[in-house]
Amino acid sequence: MTTNQLLRAESISKHYDGIAALQGANFSVAKGEVHALVGENGAGKSTLARIIAGATRADGGRIFFEENEVSIASPLDAQRLGIAIIFQELDLFPHLTIAENIVIGNLKLERHAFVSRKELDRWCQPFLDQVGVADNPRTALANLPIARMQLVAIARALSLDARLILMDEPTSSLSDDSVERLFSTVNRLKQGGVSVVFVSHKLKEIFRICDTITVLRDGSTIGTRTTQSTDANEIVTMMAGRPLKDRPSVQREVSNDVLLSVSQLTTDRIQNISFSLRRGEVLGVAGLVGAGRSELGAALFGFRQLIRGEIQISGRPVRISSPRAAIGAGVGMLPEDRKLQGLMMQMSVLENSTMAVLRRYQSWGIIRRKKELAAMETVHQRTALKASSPDVPVSTLSGGNQQKVLLAKWLLMEPGVLFLDDPTRGIDVAAKADVYEIIHAAASRGMGIIFVSSELPELLQCCDRIMVLHEGRNAGILEGAQATQESIMVLATATARATGPRPYLHDGPE
Amino acid sequence: MKTRHSERPPRAAGRLPTGWNIRAGRFGAMRVLYRLQALVALAGVIVLAIVLSPRAADGSNIFLEAGNLTDILRQVAVTGIIAVAMTFVILTAGIDLSVGSILALGTSVVAIGLTRWSVPLGDVGRIALAIIAALAAGAAVGALNGAVVAGAKIQPFVVTLATMIGVRGLAKWLTDNANIDIGFGQDVAAVFAAFISRKVVVIGSLLVMAAVFWLVLDLTVFGRYVRAVGDNERAARYTGLPIARVKIWVYTLSGLLSALAGVIYAAENHQGNPNAGIAYELDAIAAVVIGGTSLMGGKGSVSGTGVGTLILGILTNVLRLNNVDSNVEMMVKAVIILLAVAVMSRRKSE
Numbered sequence: 001m002t003t004n005q006l007l008r009a010e011s012i013s014k015h016y017d018g019i020a021a022l023q024g025a026n027f028s029v030a031k032g033e034v035h036a037l038v039g040e041n042g043a044g045k046s047t048l049a050r051i052i053a054g055a056t057r058a059d060g061g062r063i064f065f066e067e068n069e070v071s072i073a074s075p076l077d078a079q080r081l082g083i084a085i086i087f088q089e090l091d092l093f094p095h096l097t098i099a100e101n102i103v104i105g106n107l108k109l110e111r112h113a114f115v116s117r118k119e120l121d122r123w124c125q126p127f128l129d130q131v132g133v134a135d136n137p138r139t140a141l142a143n144l145p146i147a148r149m150q151l152v153a154i155a156r157a158l159s160l161d162a163r164l165i166l167m168d169e170p171t172s173s174l175s176d177d178s179v180e181r182l183f184s185t186v187n188r189l190k191q192g193g194v195s196v197v198f199v200s201h202k203l204k205e206i207f208r209i210c211d212t213i214t215v216l217r218d219g220s221t222i223g224t225r226t227t228q229s230t231d232a233n234e235i236v237t238m239m240a241g242r243p244l245k246d247r248p249s250v251q252r253e254v255s256n257d258v259l260l261s262v263s264q265l266t267t268d269r270i271q272n273i274s275f276s277l278r279r280g281e282v283l284g285v286a287g288l289v290g291a292g293r294s295e296l297g298a299a300l301f302g303f304r305q306l307i308r309g310e311i312q313i314s315g316r317p318v319r320i321s322s323p324r325a326a327i328g329a330g331v332g333m334l335p336e337d338r339k340l341q342g343l344m345m346q347m348s349v350l351e352n353s354t355m356a357v358l359r360r361y362q363s364w365g366i367i368r369r370k371k372e373l374a375a376m377e378t379v380h381q382r383t384a385l386k387a388s389s390p391d392v393p394v395s396t397l398s399g400g401n402q403q404k405v406l407l408a409k410w411l412l413m414e415p416g417v418l419f420l421d422d423p424t425r426g427i428d429v430a431a432k433a434d435v436y437e438i439i440h441a442a443a444s445r446g447m448g449i450i451f452v453s454s455e456l457p458e459l460l461q462c463c464d465r466i467m468v469l470h471e472g473r474n475a476g477i478l479e480g481a482q483a484t485q486e487s488i489m490v491l492a493t494a495t496a497r498a499t500g501p502r503p504y505l506h507d508g509p510e
Numbered sequence: 511m512k513t514r515h516s517e518r519p520p521r522a523a524g525r526l527p528t529g530w531n532i533r534a535g536r537f538g539a540m541r542v543l544y545r546l547q548a549l550v551a552l553a554g555v556i557v558l559a560i561v562l563s564p565r566a567a568d569g570s571n572i573f574l575e576a577g578n579l580t581d582i583l584r585q586v587a588v589t590g591i592i593a594v595a596m597t598f599v600i601l602t603a604g605i606d607l608s609v610g611s612i613l614a615l616g617t618s619v620v621a622i623g624l625t626r627w628s629v630p631l632g633d634v635g636r637i638a639l640a641i642i643a644a645l646a647a648g649a650a651v652g653a654l655n656g657a658v659v660a661g662a663k664i665q666p667f668v669v670t671l672a673t674m675i676g677v678r679g680l681a682k683w684l685t686d687n688a689n690i691d692i693g694f695g696q697d698v699a700a701v702f703a704a705f706i707s708r709k710v711v712v713i714g715s716l717l718v719m720a721a722v723f724w725l726v727l728d729l730t731v732f733g734r735y736v737r738a739v740g741d742n743e744r745a746a747r748y749t750g751l752p753i754a755r756v757k758i759w760v761y762t763l764s765g766l767l768s769a770l771a772g773v774i775y776a777a778e779n780h781q782g783n784p785n786a787g788i789a790y791e792l793d794a795i796a797a798v799v800i801g802g803t804s805l806m807g808g809k810g811s812v813s814g815t816g817v818g819t820l821i822l823g824i825l826t827n828v829l830r831l832n833n834v835d836s837n838v839e840m841m842v843k844a845v846i847i848l849l850a851v852a853v854m855s856r857r858k859s860e
Contacts, residue, residue: 326750
């Protein structure tokens, strides 16, 4: 072992309800390196990060910090060692100010019973400068966009003298420009001798920012590579343990029937968006965060009051005033955040899947379990959903399988139009491939699909046409052949130069 | 001899073609164990009660006497009925603080109906009318609770706190803040009190309500919507569930059953009492929580509430058999509530 080593975890194991999340995982981080921890969902990478940060206790294994064996039983222990974690769901206090969020729980400051605000601001400022947050430290955190909240979380870690910062899926909710800012912060940390562990799915980003990659599969370490000595194909194969299918296998026919036609759609955040969707078509929606992608979904699904505009389904104008009305008109919506907006986490796979169409499987108000199971069976096969039984709670499933349960819910209903808001967010590569397959199959059966995504390659792979939004407007629709990453980015950013920068818009239906 | 259907592929019992084991879930070991654990707690309390029970002169166990056991059921009936409906409210991540006041309104309305309304009906008709009026009043208050919670989107705690105060006032205003004695003479009210306060009617009401609500929660579309709304209301909205309707129904049922409890209370105590049922909401919530229903909504059961109600009832009973001071009794209850919830949450995290 080199003396350069900061942390080493040896044969870590952890069981949840008798299921092994980690079994004999090994992981070590050198000083001042950026180390990626990758693996499919359920591979145990988040669990390992949580154990190192003291948020979860391991069942077995040993951890060495600077060659000394340590016991990390709580986040406080981790803080004393200089280990900090930044969770995917940021564990900040939205109603406190930036400065308060940074100092809260800081042991060094606990000696003082009273601290003046001025002193507090002065104390926080160097850390905020380090991560490039220019806001007034007295701003309430809730007023910041999510990307800047994340930077505040990093500033807090720095204020605790963190020498190892673990980041769990830090870019999953960031737009491309925010990712850039995060990366330059990470690079600055690295130059300052701080080690960063990056838990992520996004290989492209990992290859840009990381020095070393460790792959986990089924709770065990498969191997560690330096970024120079490997490529994405090798990592993907290590993660999946099998080669992946690249494209949907069958070509599909798009009919000429216009299923959905939207004209001049305007809410307080989008303007004059017009487009049409044909039967069996997959229409991609691209754009930077804040461009109005989720807002378009909110308008189509009845969450937003229309200021102007008309929606026609199969040639008939419809008024969509609520999600119920949208579903009645044949529009389905897979929301962006599956835990917050999509799933009833304590309820079972079966109950979640049939929730939207439960009335079909009842007589006199009593649910017929046999009918429900039979219906579920067909979509279960279609989605390649993996669950030990239809009655296990969805909270026990991996992210990819949870997303498949949500897809199953809409496949059971078979709405004419299905709006998918970032359906592959935070799921592993194999599950992504399954989702593409599901989308393709649904379109082949005649469903019209609107596919919103932040990842251009998947849009290019799955969509017949791609609509690019910019600042709440339709910047153009690209046919499959003319769509490239470059042509999309030109449309997504070009008009920005003409109209000048606009304040950040928080993108989300609610 | 070969069967004619030999060409059919063999299918393992209880399994679907994809290999899902149906039995593993609903009736499987985990689920049974889960149910059993609540029963184990109940069994523990029963054993404790048997051990602590005083003996009669002939050496028999007073706690185990049939009369004592049915007394327990009778004593828990009023709060038990309220707790059954409260389970639904709490499952939607709501709370109903107005149940005690609605009970008082129920006792008042039924007593007024029996003593002051002169309608040209027979005894049965007059009794039925008074009971229906009481139930309707309770259901109306509940519907109002639900409509405000769902429509104005005010927190259930605040809404039902307001109705708790307002309905108490209404009951006092209707009765001029005086008890209305019933059933001491030979009139229709006496018939009502004698019939409704019979053990079989009181206990029967509790058991029927518990059974009906249990089945509704486990088997019906409505029951599943109740849990879904409580588990994740935002997801319910994205799924297009009738959230407002579910909430209005849940609070209406809570009001209805609280008024039913009030009718029974009136018969047992021979009075319409506008000051009845104070702090009953807390007893009901305690029974629901001891039964493992989460105040965060989405998780819980009527059977659990039944167990919770019985645990509290048996405890009270055995303490009283031993002539324990009623103030000490409250302290013991406090410990039991915390203990039960601690055990539940540990079980969850394991």
